[in-house]
Amino acid sequence: MRLTGPRKADFEAFSERHGLSARLKALAGPVKPLTHVYKAVSRIMYRVMPKGLFTRTFLIIVAPIVILQSVLVFVFMERHYQLVSQRMSEAVVREIAAVVYVLENYPHDDEYTRVEELASRALGMSMTIMPLEPLPPPAPKPFFDVIDQELSKAISQKIGKPFWIDTVGRSRFVEIRIQLEDSILRIFTRRSQTYASNSHIFLVWMFSTSAVLVIIALLFLRNQIRPIVRLANAAEAFGRGRPVENFRASGAREVRRASLAFIDMRRRIERQIEQRTTMLAGVSHDLRTILTRLRLQLTFLAETPEREAMRKDVDEMSHMLEDYLAFASGDGDEDIQQTDMALLLEELEEEAEISGHDLKTRYDGPPEIELKRLSMKRCLSNLITNGFKYGSSVELAGTLKSGDWLEITVDDDGPGIPEDQRELAFRAFHRLDLARNMDESGSGLGLAIARDIARGHGGDLYLEDSPLGGLRARIRIPA
Secondary structure, three states: OOOOHHHHHHHHHHHHHHOHHHHHHHHHOOHHHHHHHHHHHHHHHHHHOOOOHHHHHHHHHHHHHHHHHHHHHHHHHHHHHHHHHHHHHHHHHHHHHHHHHHHHHOOOOOOOHHHHHHHHHOOOOEEEEEEOOOOOOOOOOOOOOHHHHHHHHHHHHHOOOOEEEEOOOOOOEEEEEEEOOOEEEEEEEEHHHOOOOOOHHHHHHHHHHHHHHHHHHHHHHHHHHHHHHHHHHHHHHHHOOOOOOOOOOOOOHHHHHHHHHHHHHHHHHHHHHHHHHHHHHHHHHHHHHHHHHHHHHHHOOOOOHHHHHHHHHHHHHHHHHHHHHHHHHOOOOOOOEEEEHHHHHHHHHHHHHHOOOOEEEEEEOOOEEEEOHHHHHHHHHHHHHHHHHHOOOEEEEEEEEOOOEEEEEEEEOOOOOOHHHOOHHHOOOOOOOOOOOOOOOOOOOHHHHHHHHHHHOOOEEEEEEOOOOOEEEEEEEEO
8 A cells, every 4th residue: 555645644654653764774774795605605506506407407307316415414414323333332332331340349369360261251352451551642543433532432431541542453353451450451353243233224215216216217307308409499499490291299288289289380381381372473473564565565666765774663563563462471491401502692792793793702611501502692682782882892711610609691882771770771661762772773672581591591691790891791690
């Protein structure tokens, strides 16, 4: 609801009196910086993240699994594994503490045979009483060693005597030395008694199961993405004027609907083009018949200036009719074929020479390209004709860049077209003779036909400044 008039004034006075305006501004202050941060992070993520649908979907599936497993592994290793290892280490130390208590408080034989037998049979350890000597220096410890940490902590708390532990030197056993009053108690115990040795089974099962599930998900995902890729390829081929063969609706229900909609759209467009072509063929036949009768009637007239003017009008009408039909029919009837672009440029150079013009051509790159040969030749002929109409020198150059894009430029030394009027030059039946040449006649369809052909190949036509001082027409189409 929007407040106006007296209500708005009363609300503003109430806000000022109770300090609401300052509070609202204080709350709205951080919103703008947060918006900037969000936009900056979004741009960075867009540049970093993959662009393909398969890769993005793969990340959507795998990322939660990896995060979940990381949390489970951390919780398991930090809680369960460490807690179990702590309890097992404390149990071993309690047994050692019991032996130490027996040695210090009960009589025993000189060879300590009963104590060693007790440790071996009842406790599952190997104990030896050694003469008193300095304990070895501490051995280097691994960065992450639960056994060493828990054993050291338990011995310090429950026995409280100088000790030495070796958890690195032996792979299956742990050596512990405890300094008594007149001797050294040396214990060998199995590693499996001091920590949870079977914890890796949980990790192996978790990661192997996840790997199998990810592989199965990838197989299903690939089958789901494939119909979308086929639909995109079919739409791209149809947009470039290439035949779409063996395309059928497949995949999920939504993808099938999109595929069926594309097939129906393609059929409607093809049917419309066919009807238009048939209609234009009939119109062309009727109009050409009338123009032929006019030419025949002109031959029976005497040679007069009026007859010559009528003949020129008939010829101009014929050329305009051809331009109209070429623009209306487009290049939909022609099939894609393997074309030698270098040879095509040479043909255009020879035709220009026959017409009395000096056309310079150049081509770089692999010459074999798939396109509509006649349509492309008509497109370049229109551009060359425009160049010679408004200039005296024309250069035609073609380049195949990186095997992906074909770029063709037509440069002339004419007056050119102002930058703000170049887009108007592509409009059908729109002429810029005031900016070019008032003495030339035409239908105003040359550039429109050329751009229509370029876009029919999946590319476009651009007008730029020419190094020769006039206009450059640059065609860029996918090879």
